[in-house]
Amino acid sequence: MEPTTGLILRRITQTxxxxxxxxxxxxxxxxxxxxxxxxGLPRGTAAFTLADLASKMGISRQYLTELLAELEAxxxxxxxxxxxxxxAPWLFRFTAFDAxxxxxxxxxxxxDTSPSIxxxxxxxxxxxxxxxAGSNVFQTCWxxxxxxxxxxxxxxxxxxxxxxxxxxxxxxxxxxENVPAGFLLGFMRRWRTSPGTVSRPEAASTxxxxxxDPRERELHNQIKAAPSSNRQFHASDLCRxxxxxxxxxxxxxxxxxxxxxRFVATLAVHGRAVMAGEITR
Numbered sequence: 001m002e003p004t005t006g007l008i009l010r011r012i013t014q015t016x017x018x019x020x021x022x023x024x025x026x027x028x029x030x031x032x033x034x035x036x037x038x039x040g041l042p043r044g045t046a047a048f049t050l051a052d053l054a055s056k057m058g059i060s061r062q063y064l065t066e067l068l069a070e071l072e073a074x075x076x077x078x079x080x081x082x083x084x085x086x087x088a089p090w091l092f093r094f095t096a097f098d099a100x101x102x103x104x105x106x107x108x109x110x111x112d113t114s115p116s117i118x119x120x121x122x123x124x125x126x127x128x129x130x131x132x133a134g135s136n137v138f139q140t141c142w143x144x145x146x147x148x149x150x151x152x153x154x155x156x157x158x159x160x161x162x163x164x165x166x167x168x169x170x171x172x173x174x175x176x177e178n179v180p181a182g183f184l185l186g187f188m189r190r191w192r193t194s195p196g197t198v199s200r201p202e203a204a205s206t207x208x209x210x211x212x213d214p215r216e217r218e219l220h221n222q223i224k225a226a227p228s229s230n231r232q233f234h235a236s237d238l239c240r241x242x243x244x245x246x247x248x249x250x251x252x253x254x255x256x257x258x259x260x261x262r263f264v265a266t267l268a269v270h271g272r273a274v275m276a277g278e279i280t281r
Contacts, residue, residue: 005029008094012076016229020059021070027056028078028092044097047089047152062261069264073228084154091152127181131171137164142184155191163188219258225271226281234270237279 012025031046041047048056054064071078077096082088129142137143137160146160155163167187171179226234239247247269254265273279 005032005034008032008097011096015075016231017070017074018067020057020063021067021074024053024057024064024067025071025076025078025094027053029094032093041091041152045091045093045152047091049089052089066261066263069261070228073223073264073267075227075229084152084156088154088156089152128178129181129184130178131168131176135164135168137161142181146184146188149185150188153188153191155188158191163191215258219254219260219264219268222268222271222275223264226267226274226279228267230281231267231270234273234279235266238270238273241278 008029009026012022012029015022015025017025028046028048031048033041033043033045035043050061050064054061057064057067059067068078068080072080075096076094078092079095080090080092082090137146142164143160146163150156150158150160150163167184170187171183235247242250250269250272251262251265254260254268255262258265258268260268270279274281
């Protein structure tokens with residue numbers, strides 16, 4: 001089953017989340033690209049800086065971090081990554097919908113329409129580009145497309161005219177006079193490794209930095225052990241078993257150990273209790 005906006009929106013409303021987390025999920029959903037290349041994004045992803053996302057929500061960065069953790073631990077399985085450098089936007093996707101499954105508990109109705117089939121999808125590169133010298137991109141129809149697409153690409157901080165000039169120089173050197181517009185998007189996606197640029201020596205260290213932190217993986221495994229949708233039942237069962245004071249003390253221990261937010265620590269405490277057999281999932 002191909003996920004659609006309607007399908008994911010229904011799953012969001014049916015997932016046990018706080019009101020603010022529901023709102024954040026719909027904000028991310030609204031920006032998801034359903035057509036490959038829309039805004040220069042991979043299909044099924046949305047791009048935001050944390051500052052922009054916090055501004056849209058009208059909340060602090062600290063509270064935003066808590067809400068993102070809630071969505072990551074929920075059945076929606078929100079994931080985020082930053083493949084284009086430290087200062088580039090984060091890419092978000094709901095990984096619960098990555099695997100197609102016919103036995104999902106929510107079925108997409110015939111009224112759902114994926115934006116990928118809408119004709120007014122203006123950020124998709126189509127048509128052909130004539131290669132010429134000294135062309136001003138802002139006198140063409142491509143300037144706005146480049147500006148919109150580069151936000152989530154390696155060339156996000158490069159001037160639009162510079163991208164245009166480099167693309168033309170690249171094609172002139174190969175004797176190309178007229179190329180498909182998709183070549184421009186591909187050129188932007190391969191900006192770091194395009195001919196004439198030197199491979200960055202820090203590439204190896206960047207990949208190393210993205211390697212999962214063992215402590216983060218340990219915390220994530222503890223959270224996954226207890227479904228967040230049952231967190232209120234878990235809290236009630238555990239408090240009844242060990243008492244409120246001991247329950248709060250466990251949460252503080254997790255906060256000290258991992259330096260995480262209280263909501264995340266609470267989920268980890270529930271997961272530990274499940275793994276220890278103190279409470280059920």
